[in-house]
Amino acid sequence: MRPAALALGLGLSTALAAQPALSAELSIALGSIGQDVAEMRQQLSKFTEETGHTVNIVEMPASSTDQFGQYRLWLAAQNADIDVYRTDVIWAPQLAANLVDLTEAMADRVGEHLPSVIQSQTVDGKLVAFPMYTDAPALYYRTDLLEKYGKAVPQTWEELQATAQEIQDAERKAGNSQMNGFVFQGAPYEGLTCDGLEWVASHGGGTIVDENGEITINNEKAAAALDQAKGWVGTIAPAGVLSYKEEEARGVWQTGNAVFMRNWPYAYPLGNGEDSAVKGKFDVAPLPAGADGGQSAACLGGWNLAVSQFSENQDAAIELVKFLSSEQSQKERALMTARLPTIASLYDDPEIAKAQPIVAEWDTVIETAIPRPSAATKGQYNEVSKEFWTTVNETLSGRGTAADNLDQLEKRLRRLKRSGW
Numbered sequence: 081m082r083p084a085a086l087a088l089g090l091g092l093s094t095a096l097a098a099q100p101a102l103s104a105e106l107s108i109a110l111g112s113i114g115q116d117v118a119e120m121r122q123q124l125s126k127f128t129e130e131t132g133h134t135v136n137i138v139e140m141p142a143s144s145t146d147q148f149g150q151y152r153l154w155l156a157a158q159n160a161d162i163d164v165y166r167t168d169v170i171w172a173p174q175l176a177a178n179l180v181d182l183t184e185a186m187a188d189r190v191g192e193h194l195p196s197v198i199q200s201q202t203v204d205g206k207l208v209a210f211p212m213y214t215d216a217p218a219l220y221y222r223t224d225l226l227e228k229y230g231k232a233v234p235q236t237w238e239e240l241q242a243t244a245q246e247i248q249d250a251e252r253k254a255g256n257s258q259m260n261g262f263v264f265q266g267a268p269y270e271g272l273t274c275d276g277l278e279w280v281a282s283h284g285g286g287t288i289v290d291e292n293g294e295i296t297i298n299n300e301k302a303a304a305a306l307d308q309a310k311g312w313v314g315t316i317a318p319a320g321v322l323s324y325k326e327e328e329a330r331g332v333w334q335t336g337n338a339v340f341m342r343n344w345p346y347a348y349p350l351g352n353g354e355d356s357a358v359k360g361k362f363d364v365a366p367l368p369a370g371a372d373g374g375q376s377a378a379c380l381g382g383w384n385l386a387v388s389q390f391s392e393n394q395d396a397a398i399e400l401v402k403f404l405s406s407e408q409s410q411k412e413r414a415l416m417t418a419r420l421p422t423i424a425s426l427y428d429d430p431e432i433a434k435a436q437p438i439v440a441e442w443d444t445v446i447e448t449a450i451p452r453p454s455a456a457t458k459g460q461y462n463e464v465s466k467e468f469w470t471t472v473n474e475t476l477s478g479r480g481t482a483a484d485n486l487d488q489l490e491k492r493l494r495r496l497k498r499s500g501w
């Protein structure tokens with residue numbers, strides 16, 4: 081008898097009893113913005129150490145819209161290769177049917193997280209995903225340039241426009257030909273729904289569709305907001321902004337070629353990275369308000385973790401969701417990539433406040449951030465959003481006036497609504 085077989089023969093029952101649960105090989109699908117994948121890799125190696133389960137990362141495109149399309153196809157095809165999906169906060173109603181109900185598994189964890197986030201992931205009583213981080217945008221501004229030109233941080237979009245134009249013109253005149261006033265997300269995809277919603281809501285023009293499912297977008301304030309944004313394209317923003325998503329905007333900003341940028345907190349630590357031209361030269365503020373008593377409006381974003389109904393390793397997949405949503409993982413994530421926690425106490429954590437001041441400063445922005453109408457339009461949200469971002473992109477491109485385009489948008493949304501939401 082060979083020694084291994086001998087050992088096995090002698091101690092089989094004791095050996096089995098002492099074994100932890102069998103290790104599984106899992107796959108997690110996530111989009112790759114900024115440092116998301118690198119950070120995930122680090123966290124997963126700890127998970128493997130703790131549990132013995134290994135996890136493959138299935139890297140998806142950066143765009144939320146592209147990810148959604150792919151996930152919907154995979155779930156429709158009952159794909160068993162992906163166990164855990166990182167899901168956007170807006171997807172819960174549309175993917176609910178093919179995701180595992182986490183209510184029981186997370187019963188002792190649910191109370192730790194922001195109730196609004198839990199609510200956004202609960203569809204007809206089913207908890208379809210569990211929070212990884214929440215998200216709300218910032219106005220990034222160059223402290224050195226505002227100081228050089230004696231300008232204050234803009235409180236309204238009008239002020240932003242004037243300051244951006246003045247600094248852009250002066251810098252270009254001084255030989256800095258690449259300088260832009262403002263970069264944001266103008267490409268036709270979910271990110272433009274966020275930017276557009278912020279412009280509209282900050283002018284008091286509502287949220288496209290209200291909480292009761294009523295279509296509200298066709299109004300004068302919304303039209304004024306979009307007209308104003310159209311005026312930025314080719315003046316303070318490069319014409320190319322019409323194809324910018326988060327990472328393209330960050331690229332321009334981080335090479336030092338923009339006075340202002342609208343982006344999510346992930347750009348904060350990257351902007352302060354060793355290879356960044358704006359390291360130590362910028363700060364963040366809430367987005368500007370619209371005209372005539374408008375308010376600053378931040379679109380509520382965020383990402384969650386969902387277990388596929390077609391996963392053959394659901395218990396291990398749930399362990400992974402618990403691990404990645406835990407206080408420890410959220411804290412590490414806030415420290416490393418400034419991803420905003422969904423556990424309230426972490427906003428008071430001195431280590432986080434020191435390493436990534438934006439996190440501590442962003443608690444009130446998160447509290448007042450505006451959800452997209454995903455709960456109100458249920459299974460139709462992506463179609464509604466697509467109609468909106470298309471309308472905004474066309475308006476920014478100069479194809480039709482804001483008022484006419486919003487009129488058309490209302491008609492298309494009415495048609496969608498008739499087929500039920």
Ligand code: GLC
Nearest residue numbers: 144168169215270271381382
């Ligand atoms: C961010 C947000 C997400 C949003 C996306 C749009 O990733 O967290 O909710 O849908 O940006 O590009």
